[in-house]
Amino acid sequence: MSAEVPEGWREGRLKDLCENVERRLGTGEKLELLSVAKRGVVPQSQTYDKEISSEDVSRYRIIEPGEFGLAPMALYYGAIGRYRGATPGIISPAYNVFRHTMNADPDYLETLIRMPRTIARYEALSQGGNLEGKRKLTPYDAFETVQIAIPPLPEQRAIANVLGSVEEVIANTEALIAALVDTKHATMRDLLTRGVQREKASMKPLPARWVLGRIAEGITHIPADWDLVTLTKVAKLESGHTPDRKESTYWAGNIPWISLQDADALTKVTISETAETIGPLGLANSSARMLPAGTVVLQRTANVGLASVMGREMCTSQHFANWICGSKLDPYYLQQVFRHMSREWQRLVAGSVLPDIYMGTFKALQILLPPLAEQKKIGEVGVAFDLRIEEERSTLTVLIENRKALAQELLSGRIRLPESIIAQHRDKRGQAA
Numbered sequence: 001m002s003a004e005v006p007e008g009w010r011e012g013r014l015k016d017l018c019e020n021v022e023r024r025l026g027t028g029e030k031l032e033l034l035s036v037a038k039r040g041v042v043p044q045s046q047t048y049d050k051e052i053s054s055e056d057v058s059r060y061r062i063i064e065p066g067e068f069g070l071a072p073m074a075l076y077y078g079a080i081g082r083y084r085g086a087t088p089g090i091i092s093p094a095y096n097v098f099r100h101t102m103n104a105d106p107d108y109l110e111t112l113i114r115m116p117r118t119i120a121r122y123e124a125l126s127q128g129g130n131l132e133g134k135r136k137l138t139p140y141d142a143f144e145t146v147q148i149a150i151p152p153l154p155e156q157r158a159i160a161n162v163l164g165s166v167e168e169v170i171a172n173t174e175a176l177i178a179a180l181v182d183t184k185h186a187t188m189r190d191l192l193t194r195g196v197q198r199e200k201a202s203m204k205p206l207p208a209r210w211v212l213g214r215i216a217e218g219i220t221h222i223p224a225d226w227d228l229v230t231l232t233k234v235a236k237l238e239s240g241h242t243p244d245r246k247e248s249t250y251w252a253g254n255i256p257w258i259s260l261q262d263a264d265a266l267t268k269v270t271i272s273e274t275a276e277t278i279g280p281l282g283l284a285n286s287s288a289r290m291l292p293a294g295t296v297v298l299q300r301t302a303n304v305g306l307a308s309v310m311g312r313e314m315c316t317s318q319h320f321a322n323w324i325c326g327s328k329l330d331p332y333y334l335q336q337v338f339r340h341m342s343r344e345w346q347r348l349v350a351g352s353v354l355p356d357i358y359m360g361t362f363k364a365l366q367i368l369l370p371p372l373a374e375q376k377k378i379g380e381v382g383v384a385f386d387l388r389i390e391e392e393r394s395t396l397t398v399l400i401e402n403r404k405a406l407a408q409e410l411l412s413g414r415i416r417l418p419e420s421i422i423a424q425h426r427d428k429r430g431q432a433a
Contacts, residue, residue, distance in 0.1 A: 006413030040081020253279025332379030
């Protein structure tokens with residue numbers, strides 16, 4: 001390993017930066033139950049629906065804020081992390097607790113032990129496993145043997161500080177996305193039930209019983225110039241089909257064919273490109289149909305409720321309900337209705353072994369129908385929100401990827417920070433490791 005050690009760093013192992021902690025609850029008062037998962041050390045309530053622990057928790061390990069937890073049976077896929085809670089908790093005696101040594105910056109150590117490259121080393125050290133290859137064990141003493149190159153403590157702190165700045169930007173972007181999503185939901189609920197005039201709208205009692213397709217609970221009145229209609233009266237419902245995969249000629253072509261592989265694309269306002277394409281023979285020898293641009297495609301199995309608008313002529317698999325809007329219905333308004341119906345989709349798939357809404361259900365779907373001009377205005381507001389959310393999510397993806405790449409380079413020493421930055425993290429007495 002010496003040839004790989006950057007100048008000024010030293011060869012070492014994780015045991016040089018980690019110190020095992022043996023502290024049991026004993027007869028002390030029961031503390032919050034925690035789990036060690038891929039997300040790190042988290043409250044057990046975030047991992048399981050019910051409390052998973054022995055009646056006797058006296059042998060459970062105490063973990064203090066800032067210490068680290070490790071799950072030997074799941075370390076091979078990254079079940080390790082730092083406890084960020086404010087008060088002590090307890091974890092299963094099957095887990096390990098450790099803290100950083102005086103030679104380690106805790107933030108640097110946290111990044112190091114959770115790097116994909118480091119996790120791959122845990123996998124190499126794992127032992128056993130069940131018939132499915134799961135629950136492989138990586139004991140704590142094996143974890144300690146992982147070889148690493150150790151920078152001086154000031155450089156560790158500088159690296160952690162730089163990566164922490166990126167994490168802060170990521171956290172701020174995530175918070176912005178969450179705020180946009182919440183604001184959109186509140187705004188669209190108002191627009192989709194009261195219209196653009198909102199509180200000034202003249203209202204009338206709901207003209208019929210709203211059975212399927214409800215935007216929200218408790219809707220008893222709608223704007224006076226709106227109506228409650230069966231969706232199939234203002235849009236044509238079309239399904240899709242999968243050509244025979246044994247016939248290679250059916251898949252030789254460039255006809256865009258939307259499938260379950262296009263889940264990410266369906267989160268966009270419009271969809272124009274697909275993971276797979278079919279050829280003219282595939283179209284001719286299946287029940288798949290070419291659908292016009294502007295068709296609203298709704299996923300009805302797996303990720304139920306994903307909705308996008310076709311940007312060009314396309315066809316789909318049988319996993320979608322497709323809506324060709326008539327002259328009285330704006331496709332972007334319908335898209336926003338579908339995107340706001342998450343609770344209704346959940347209700348309609350409740351009880352199914354696999355998330356699935358049958359095509360017959362869609363034939364009875366009802367929607368509120370404003371005048372076309374108002375539909376367009378409502379759709380424009382929803383689309384504006386969605387485009388901004390798309391932009392921020394794209395930014396977040398780039399930030400996360402850049403953070404991973406930067407961490408890899410900084411923690412390997414392939415990229416070194418300027419001495420002027422490292423100097424800011426030396427202690428005043430010059431006693432840094």
